[in-house]
Amino acid sequence: MQTNQLIALFSGSVLLLGLVAFFLGRAKAARVRAEGTAMFAQPDQYAWFAVLATAGPALVVSAAGAFLMLLLGAEIPTPFLLAASLVVAAVGLMLGMMQVRPDFHARQAIERVIRWVLVGAAMISILTTFGILISIVFEAVRFFQIHSFWEFITGTVWSPGDSFLAAAGRGDESSGGGASFGSVPLFAGTFMITGIAMLVAIPIGLLSAIYMSEFAPSSVRTLAKPTLEVLAGIPTVVYGFFAAITVAPIIVDVAGFIGLDASYNNAVAPGVVMGIMIIPFISSLSDDVINSVPDSMRQGSLALGMTKSETIRDVVIPAALPGIISASLLAVSRALGETMIVVMAAGMRPNLTANPLEDMTTVTVRIVAALTGDLEFESAETLSAFALGLVLFTITLSLNLVSVIMIRRFRDKYRVNNL
């Protein structure tokens, strides 16, 4: 029998046993109660307890078995494991039925089980973070065993070359050029595109937030905010297409008009489009922050004879600055990790240059390039993707943490609860 069928059979049997447990438990509890004995819980609660006692241990045993097989490579035949789980279910059913007696707190027992299930669910989010960290760190460490960490951080040449041959056991066929993994050009490209995106997003986002919170009538505000959010809801692959097919040729034309030579994979197109995408991240949070600056500060400033723009510039913005910086940091972290726009619109060639009109590549582009090819997983180039991922994770994590700390400080200062 196939594994799928076995699992279906197993689930069916557990379900059936659960049903049996429910009806037997309820019948027994109802019988006991009909005899006139006062019970601690309702018949349904005893019934549910019987179900939990039947299915819970069985599922735990089968899951543990499956985990042992995968983790430790233990050889447990699947039919045997499932049969054992069913035996456990039957035993659980009997024990559960024995618990149906007047002095047993079925409701509290259910409560305890549910609490543990909820704790387990909450742990999954922590496991995810650890999963990301472990998966990246392990492979990155293997990469750094092949290539030195120092060279990776400070090297200015990124050329994986034919490093895949060595992994395929054909190292002697390599042309001898040697692979070098210096990530500086990748990070330079990433920061260049992020910088362009920020040049677009921060002024437009911040000024839009100022308009929405300080000048706009409420009707405009209620319309403008969700409209701006649409910009954040558009899939990045769509932005990538837009950048590559519409914006990049425009940039090339404009550059040509001024007399500059621009590549079709220039850094400006993905940068500008990424900036447009990020506008709502900045405007939305800045708007919330500016709105939560207490009105007494504005009143004080106006009472001293400041004009509206002076009040905004000298009082409101400085007060809201931690929140605005926090929004900008989040936006930077979003831009650094953005993948599809740069994969589709930026270049593939690692290029260390200060000219945004040349093609350059980013960290995320190299990660995608290294992992989508037909390379052996063990090859240095594939592993280098994890090393790049580790650096990306570290940078975005620290940006996020700084951002959270700043917004918390702002919140404590003005006692705002809704941020």
Place this chain on the structure above:
Amino acid sequence: MSHSFDDISAQLKGRHRKSARLKWISMGSLGLAGLFLLLFFADMLNRGLPAFQQAYVQVELNYNEDAQRMGRAAMDPEIAPLVSRSFERLIPGMIRDNPDLLGTTEQRWVLANSEVDQYLKGHRNSLNEAEQAAIEALVDSGQVALKFNTTFFTNGDSKMAERAGILSAVVGTVLTMLVTLAIAFPIGVMTALYLEEFAPDNRLTQLIEININNLAAIPSILFGLLGLAIFINFFGVPRSSPLVGGMTLALMTLPVIIIATRTALRSVPDSIRHAAFGVGCSRWQVVRDHVLPLAMPGIMTGSIIGLAQAMGETAPLIIVGMVAFIPDVGVSFTNAATVMPAQIFTWAGEPEQAFVEKTAGGILVLLSILIFLNATAVILRKKFERRW
């Protein structure tokens, strides 16, 4: 006093002018952002709408002996070059399946090839002037025409632009989203319930909270690395399958659902909980029978928004291999599949001009679905929102 009132009022005028200037500049930047949005949609519509039309040719099919081996022989040699090669290849099979056809003729509208299609739509193509004139003549006699492109909605991917459709990607998206929702919804709601209703305020709870906020801000591509290293390499989930894609996206959607659910739970007033506790409910009974039903609209809204976000996500799916070429529509959780954004990405990489329009057409389909989902969420919120 060196300042006269005139000086002061002139200075004042300048300050007010500056004040007005800030208003106009800030209004202008909001307008600029709106303009971007408008330009973007106009550009997508302009490029994508032609994809919903396709050139068809009316041909007389002559099912003769030669057509059993080579489909092209069934057609008038002058019109045959205009017909999609994908249709030519079907003809021998049609005769094999239905031998009665042999020796008969029929008039039929069939797919034209993508060059004819692009010419009719006025796009760049590689036809020479003689060919263009021949097509014009056929258009005038009504034998070549643009019709609604049903192929786009009923076919899977194809290397021939005129036969490429989005159906296999739509099916893949639905399967992937089912997996995502099946995992992320229960776990997300349970986590939020624990944090809001059950958890004591201790170190562990704070750790979980910080962690969730952090997960929401991690670049999506890193989730792809997790999917590759843990789900595929460690647990052996089949690569490129909706299962692994759905699991990866579920982890990404989890924080969105958790945060939305917590907000919804928090907006249920404490008096409801007190009343339920007052009549002797246990904590779980309070949550199950009173708090959760009241918070449900908010939870659904958050989940739909999270789902829409996951539906547009591409980067992690590329890493777990969901950019497969899927010509046939298959409903399976463990076979290779593709999703709409990945299909758009694949088409965007095709060099042919005809694929540009397919890409934009696919984008329009994806955007319509996302707009529909978000509108549902907004309506749901409007309809069931309750102010306490």
